Amino acid sequence: xxxxxxxxxxxxxxxxxxxxxxxxxxxxxxxxxxxxxxxxxxxxxxxxxxxxxxxxxxxxxxxxxxxxxxxxxxxxxxxxxxxxxxxxxxxxxxxxxxxxxxxxxxxxxxxxxxxxxxxxxxxxxxxxxxxxxxxxxxxxxxxxxxxxxxxxxxxxxxxxxxxxxxxxxxxxxxxxxxxxxxxxxxxxxxxxxxxxxxxxxxxxxxxxxxxxxxxxxxxxxxxxxxxxxxxxxxxxxxxxxxxxxxxxxxxxxxxxxxxxxxxxxxxxxxxxxxxxxxxxxxxxxxxxxxxxxxxxxxxxxxxxxxxxxxxxxxxxxxxxxxxxxxxxxxxxxxxxxxxxxxxxxxxxxxxxxxxxxxxxxxxxxxxxxxxxxxxxxxxxxxxxxxxxxxxxxxxxxxxxxxxxxxxxxxxxxxxxxxxxxxxxxxxxx
Amino acid sequence: xxxxxxxxxxxxxxxxxxxxxxxxxxxxxxxxxxxxxxxxxxxxxxxxxxxxxxxxxxxxxxxxxxxxxxxxxxxxxxxxxxxxxxxxxxxxxxxxxxxxxxxxxxxxxxxxxxxxxxxxxxxxxxxxxxxxxxxxxxxxxxxxxxxxxxxxxxxxxxxxxxxxxxxxxxxxxxxxxxxxxxxxxxxxxxxxxxxxxxxxxxxxxxxxxxxxxxxxxxxxxxxxxxxxxxxxxxxxxxxxxxxxxxxxxxxxxxxxxxxxxxxxxxxxxxxxxxxxxxxxxxxxxxxxxxxxxxxxxxxxxxxxxxxxxxxxxxxxxxxxxxxxxxxxxxxxxxxxxxxxxxxxxxxxxxxxxxxxxxxxxxxxxxxxxxxxxxxxxxxxxxxxxxxxxxxxxxxxxxxxxxxxxxxxxxxxxxxxxxxxxxxxxxxxx
Numbered sequence: 001x002x003x004x005x006x007x008x009x010x011x012x013x014x015x016x017x018x019x020x021x022x023x024x025x026x027x028x029x030x031x032x033x034x035x036x037x038x039x040x041x042x043x044x045x046x047x048x049x050x051x052x053x054x055x056x057x058x059x060x061x062x063x064x065x066x067x068x069x070x071x072x073x074x075x076x077x078x079x080x081x082x083x084x085x086x087x088x089x090x091x092x093x094x095x096x097x098x099x100x101x102x103x104x105x106x107x108x109x110x111x112x113x114x115x116x117x118x119x120x121x122x123x124x125x126x127x128x129x130x131x132x133x134x135x136x137x138x139x140x141x142x143x144x145x146x147x148x149x150x151x152x153x154x155x156x157x158x159x160x161x162x163x164x165x166x167x168x169x170x171x172x173x174x175x176x177x178x179x180x181x182x183x184x185x186x187x188x189x190x191x192x193x194x195x196x197x198x199x200x201x202x203x204x205x206x207x208x209x210x211x212x213x214x215x216x217x218x219x220x221x222x223x224x225x226x227x228x229x230x231x232x233x234x235x236x237x238x239x240x241x242x243x244x245x246x247x248x249x250x251x252x253x254x255x256x257x258x259x260x261x262x263x264x265x266x267x268x269x270x271x272x273x274x275x276x277x278x279x280x281x282x283x284x285x286x287x288x289x290x291x292x293x294x295x296x297x298x299x300x301x302x303x304x305x306x307x308x309x310x311x312x313x314x315x316x317x318x319x320x321x322x323x324x325x326x327x328x329x330x331x332x333x334x335x336x337x338x339x340x341x342x343x344x345x346x347x348x349x350x351x352x353x354x355x356x357x358x359x360x361x362x363x364x365x366x367x368x369x370x371x372x373x374x375x376x377x378x379x380x381x382x383x384x385x386x387x388x389x390x391x392x393x394x395x396x397x398x399x400x401x402x403x404x405x406x407x408x409x410x411x412x413x414x415x416x417x418x419x420x421x422x423x424x425x426x427x428x429x
Numbered sequence: 430x431x432x433x434x435x436x437x438x439x440x441x442x443x444x445x446x447x448x449x450x451x452x453x454x455x456x457x458x459x460x461x462x463x464x465x466x467x468x469x470x471x472x473x474x475x476x477x478x479x480x481x482x483x484x485x486x487x488x489x490x491x492x493x494x495x496x497x498x499x500x501x502x503x504x505x506x507x508x509x510x511x512x513x514x515x516x517x518x519x520x521x522x523x524x525x526x527x528x529x530x531x532x533x534x535x536x537x538x539x540x541x542x543x544x545x546x547x548x549x550x551x552x553x554x555x556x557x558x559x560x561x562x563x564x565x566x567x568x569x570x571x572x573x574x575x576x577x578x579x580x581x582x583x584x585x586x587x588x589x590x591x592x593x594x595x596x597x598x599x600x601x602x603x604x605x606x607x608x609x610x611x612x613x614x615x616x617x618x619x620x621x622x623x624x625x626x627x628x629x630x631x632x633x634x635x636x637x638x639x640x641x642x643x644x645x646x647x648x649x650x651x652x653x654x655x656x657x658x659x660x661x662x663x664x665x666x667x668x669x670x671x672x673x674x675x676x677x678x679x680x681x682x683x684x685x686x687x688x689x690x691x692x693x694x695x696x697x698x699x700x701x702x703x704x705x706x707x708x709x710x711x712x713x714x715x716x717x718x719x720x721x722x723x724x725x726x727x728x729x730x731x732x733x734x735x736x737x738x739x740x741x742x743x744x745x746x747x748x749x750x751x752x753x754x755x756x757x758x759x760x761x762x763x764x765x766x767x768x769x770x771x772x773x774x775x776x777x778x779x780x781x782x783x784x785x786x787x788x789x790x791x792x793x794x795x796x797x798x799x800x801x802x803x804x805x806x807x808x809x810x811x812x813x814x815x816x817x818x819x820x821x822x823x824x825x826x827x828x829x830x831x832x833x834x835x836x837x838x839x840x841x842x843x844x845x846x847x848x849x850x851x852x853x854x855x856x857x858x
Contacts, residue, residue: 017721021577021721025577025579025720025721028577028579029576029577031644031762031765032576032577032762033576034762129574135721135722135723135725136725137570137573137574137575137725140569140570140573140574141566141569141570141574144566144569144573144743144746144747145558145566145569145570145740145743146566146739146743147458147461147462147742147743147746147747148450148454148457148458148461148738148739148741148742148743148745148746149739150454150457215460273707275707275728278702278704278707283724290739291454291735292446292450292454292564292735292736292738292739292742293564293729293730293735293736293739293740294564294729294730294733294735294736295712295729295730296564296565296566296727296728296729296730297726297727297728297729298725298726298727298728299704299725299726299727299728300722300723300724300725300726301722301723301724301725304723306720306721306722306723307721307722307723309577309721310575310577310578310719310721310722311574311722312577313576313577313721314573314574314575314576314577316577317573317576317577318573318576322751322754325751325754333460333461333463336460
């Protein structure tokens with residue numbers, strides 16, 4: 001059988017993994033694809049030799065266009081990340097009639113609609129399993145296996161760094177800053193951790209998953225986003241008292257009566273019995289509720305050289321198997337509905353709040369009054385002395401709209417008897 | 430677009446679910462398939478009207494061959510179960526050039542090789558996602574998403590009835606018999622429960638999963654099988670003491686150095702921290718370890734009208750999307766390797782054993798001696814008085830071959846001081 005020729009752009013972690021799998025598993029891949037997968041070229045600006053890779057078996061170039069314009073190449077795998085120049089590389093490749101596989105979450109989240117249209121026009125595939133959830137085949141599940149479902153809800157643990165930090169903080173009495181510094185030393189976290197700890201990375205992934213699930217290309221800017229920098233040991237301790245854990249989640253909830261969709265990324269207090277509560281360390285998971293399949297969960301490695309490359313090469317096999325049939329991927333048929341993103345203020349949750357207050361009679365009455373005036377109904381209050389003159393007030397509320405709790409909190413913070421709002425966490429999904 | 434015509438054989442639980450989804454979700458399915466999915470006919474010997482199904486929209490017949498030989502029908506969905514007459518129905522349909530979808534685990538486990546060959550000869554698909562794990566897309570994951578992996582291990586909770594019984598016994602001080610009787614009353618368990626509680630159902634599913642995972646059609650008779658009838662409250666209590674739970678598992682382990690594969694179905698004591706330990710009630714899950722993806726888990730409803738029909742209609746959409754491309758499913762390309770099933774006696778585990786013994790000095794010495802003679806190394810012993818003259822001996826062993834422990838147990842049972850072996854459970858995976 002004629003081989004399928006492959007060009008890879010980017011020889012970083014995932015690129016190295018992809019080359020490694022193509023080299024070590026060639027027999028398996030040929031059987032699965034129905035033809036040999038031949039790595040012809042790798043483009044990388046600063047190519048360095050890696051252990052276990054035989055670089056004499058492929059062409060190394062620093063010019064990506066040499067691969068993109070090579071008429072012999074059938075499939076381009078883009079693994080450089082970021083919008084530029086990845087976007088123009090992919091556009092040119094698609095227009096040159098090449099199938100493209102990418103792990104680029106930012107690019108698909110921001111410009112997916114445009115790129116899928118170009119792929120469709122040129123009757124080629126644009127696959128992106130590795131962009132979300134690393135080795136977890138969640139994109140394939142959403143586009144293919146769960147095709148007979150309207151998606152009602154999705155919750156994802158989609159970032160290994162934040163899940164590692166929160167797991168570590170739950171197991172040991174360490175601060176966020178200390179765990180982050182450790183993770184940076186070990187190479188699990190970036191020098192600039194903002195993309196992870198402030199939720200940008202998760203928002204891209206949620207944008208991609210929801211766009212497929214709800215058949216509408218969402219704007220990344222419409223996703224509410226809040227990071228984990230403010231999570232303290234005290235919050236984790238209190239969560240434990242209530243048999244709960246704190247997890248950083250991506251959340252999407254569709255209203256079955258309208259076109260409204262909630263999209264948000266923030267930490268949540270979850271009961272320890274929830275299937276997502278035991279997803280620990282650098283593992284990722286996606287929990288899906290469909291109208292027919294009911295609840296399903298997909299769990300695995302969200303990052304790492306081989307797990308992510310497993311998804312990239314899974315896409316490669318899928319394309320190679322169908323390369324003669326001119327069939328284009330199901331993902332290209334989405335984006336035909338219209339959905340509205342619900343403003344964060346309109347979303348209802350149960351809340352957990354922690355205030356530092358002056359330790360004197362009447363404070364709780366003042367706070368309760370403000371909550372009452374804002375229609376916030378209190379479920380539970382616990383007070384603990386924390387210093388000579390200060391007390392800690394832990395409050396859990398019944399379900400209430402975000403805008404009401406925020407307004408109440410603003411008013412409470414103005415009280416002379418209130419030192420600070422130490423914590424505000426959403427408790428329900 | 431020309432519609433895809435569908436015929437369904439069997440209007441039981443899953444058949445009703447399939448018809449329900451085809452009727453209520455026709456717009457969604459048309460978008461996903463690229464063309465309308467039209468249910469033309471349903472064959473059922475004893476057709477009875479079901480709530481919410483508009484049976485004026487399709488032909489009802491008691492003659493399956495009328496559908497199988499209908500030249501207008503593109504896809505046959507077989508949902509009657511069992512080997513006969515399902516096998517001849519499917520053979521005829523494939524030879525008539527129709528794509529076939531089935532949820533029939535017994536048929537695929539016993540005659541998959543033969544049926545896939547007929548499908549391949551006739552360039553049609555034979556899809557079977559619903560045969561294993563209900564709504565969980567594990568077949569698609571194994572054949573497609575995880576294509577770039579050699580599978581090293583699989584553990585499955587693949588039977589809702591046994592998982593329901595064991596979960597109930599773990600939560601309440603009830604006997605196996607009482608929970609089974611309850612489950613039968615509620616319709617969760619069959620009047621003849623053997624297929625579930627003795628592990629036959631699970632063995633079919635393990636046979637299917639391993640055949641795909643290891644590229645060799647296994648013989649169902651080569652799978653070691655042990656049910657849950659002997660699990661007692663005392664076993665569950667002791668497991669709890671050791672922070673373990675008892676789960677009924679399907680296990681497949683490949684030896685990376687040879688062609689040997691372990692295949693077995695039996696209850697296992699698992700640490701509560703294992704991802705499978707929190708799969709409760711009627712939920713199913715499959716845990717997979719691949720050489721590249723590392724660990725992954727798939728979780729969801731293993732049975733039920735709509736979850737299982739979700740898998741059937743997912744297969745239908747997949748076939749409908751590709752119906753013009755004459756592409757045949759990846760599952761048809763397996764069975765080209767040769768694997769050996771390791772005899773149960775050669776498999777090593779840690780064991781938990783519980784004996785009822787005569788309460789007098791020297792008993793433990795006698796037992797220990799027999800273990801020692803058989804190379805069984807004891808990790809822990811606990812003794813408890815249970816009656817005037819009897820004691821309970823709980824023993825956990827280090828890793829040892831099954832044949833050695835079985836030989837030791839036979840010898841121990843001959844001792845005059847030993848009343849009975851109350852329990853023997855494997856503890857490691």
